[in-house]
Amino acid sequence: MQTETRKEIIRLDNVWFDYAGEDFLKNLNLVVFQDDFLGIVGPNGGGKTTLLKLIMGLLKPTKGKISVFGKSPEKGRKQLGYLSQFKEIDFDFPITVEEIVLLGRTNDHFFKKFSNKDREQTDSALRKMGIEKLRKRKLNELSGGEKQRVFVARALVNQPQALVLDEPMNNLDMSIQKEFYEILQDLNKEMAIIIVDHDLDMITNFAKEVACVNKCSTHSIRYHSVTANKILDICHV
Numbered sequence: 018m019q020t021e022t023r024k025e026i027i028r029l030d031n032v033w034f035d036y037a038g039e040d041f042l043k044n045l046n047l048v049v050f051q052d053d054f055l056g057i058v059g060p061n062g063g064g065k066t067t068l069l070k071l072i073m074g075l076l077k078p079t080k081g082k083i084s085v086f087g088k089s090p091e092k093g094r095k096q097l098g099y100l101s102q103f104k105e106i107d108f109d110f111p112i113t114v115e116e117i118v119l120l121g122r123t124n125d126h127f128f129k130k131f132s133n134k135d136r137e138q139t140d141s142a143l144r145k146m147g148i149e150k151l152r153k154r155k156l157n158e159l160s161g162g163e164k165q166r167v168f169v170a171r172a173l174v175n176q177p178q179a180l181v182l183d184e185p186m187n188n189l190d191m192s193i194q195k196e197f198y199e200i201l202q203d204l205n206k207e208m209a210i211i212i213v214d215h216d217l218d219m220i221t222n223f224a225k226e227v228a229c230v231n232k233c234s235t236h237s238i239r240y241h242s243v244t245a246n247k248i249l250d251i252c253h254v
Contacts, residue, residue: 024051026096026179026209027072032081034067042067045081045238047228051178054205056224057213064232065213066102069183072211073099086178098172098180098208102187114159114167115152118142121174142170146200162193169200179209186214198223 025048032045042064049055057065070076071083074090085093121142122135143149146166156164165185172180180201186194198219201210214220220227230238 025049026051026086027211028082028084029071030082032071032078032083034064034071034076035079036067041232042071042230042238043232045071045078047238049179049209049211051209052205054202054210054223054225055212055228056220056226057211057228057230058215058217058220059230062232063230065230066183068228068230068238069099069181069211069213073097073181095175096178098169098175098177100168100172100180100182100185102183110156112156113152114148114154114156115139115143117156117167118170118174121171138174138176142173145173145204146170161189162197165189165193165197166200173204177208179211180204182210182212184213184215186216186219194219 027047027049029045029047032042033040034042034045045068057068059065067076071078072085072090073094074083074085083090086096087093119131119135119139122131122138140149143152146169148163148166148170151159151163151167156167159167169180169182169185172182182201186197189197194216201212202223204210212224228238
């Protein structure tokens with residue numbers, strides 16, 4: 018009986034990134050597969066967000082190679098759903114939940130006329146995140162957990178093959194975090210999950226793999242597929 022080959026979707030080979038003329042991240046080597054649930058941890062300022070931005074093609078490596086679905090990050094990221102840190106989002110902008118998610122279908126063409134398929138995919142994303150009843154609510158009327166689900170729905174609206182999340186749990190109650198991770202666990206049946214989080218309890222309970230990122234290291238990333246009780250010892254965070 019043949020063993021099924023896992024599909025590789027992201028690869029970093031000997032990637033370096035300089036910031037202000039100095040080495041910031043060094044010797045990044047990482048492979049992400051289609052069925053991975055990867056938790057990224059490390060100290061504040063250690064380079065976790067920088068790593069995600071390199072994968073998304075929002076930053077360019079100083080040297081080394083990154084491939085996303087066999088393409089450059091700029092081309093391959095079309096198959097990624099990305100949620101940046103919430104501090105980059107204007108929550109007072111007068112827009113409804115449905116409009117926020119629908120705008121994820123624009124692909125930077127802001128004057129696009131939305132099709133029936135655009136609206137169908139918006140409905141599907143709202144259902145996956147359990148927020149159909151919120152579709153006509155304004156963003157500034159929502160709780161923190163509801164806002165979180167809205168922006169994940171937006172990241173899902175183009176049916177990505179992987180979901181990339183940068184600290185989506187900040188300032189949320191533990192019960193809301195657990196519910197959110199359970200949703201991600203369900204989504205992981207369809208796509209890879211890559212998430213930056215400081216909560217090691219959640220990471221140990223839900224992630225299958227862990228990447229520890231620290232700019233101060235000779236090799237700035239350490240990747241592990243380990244049991245939960247080993248993560249703290251390995252990552253030293």
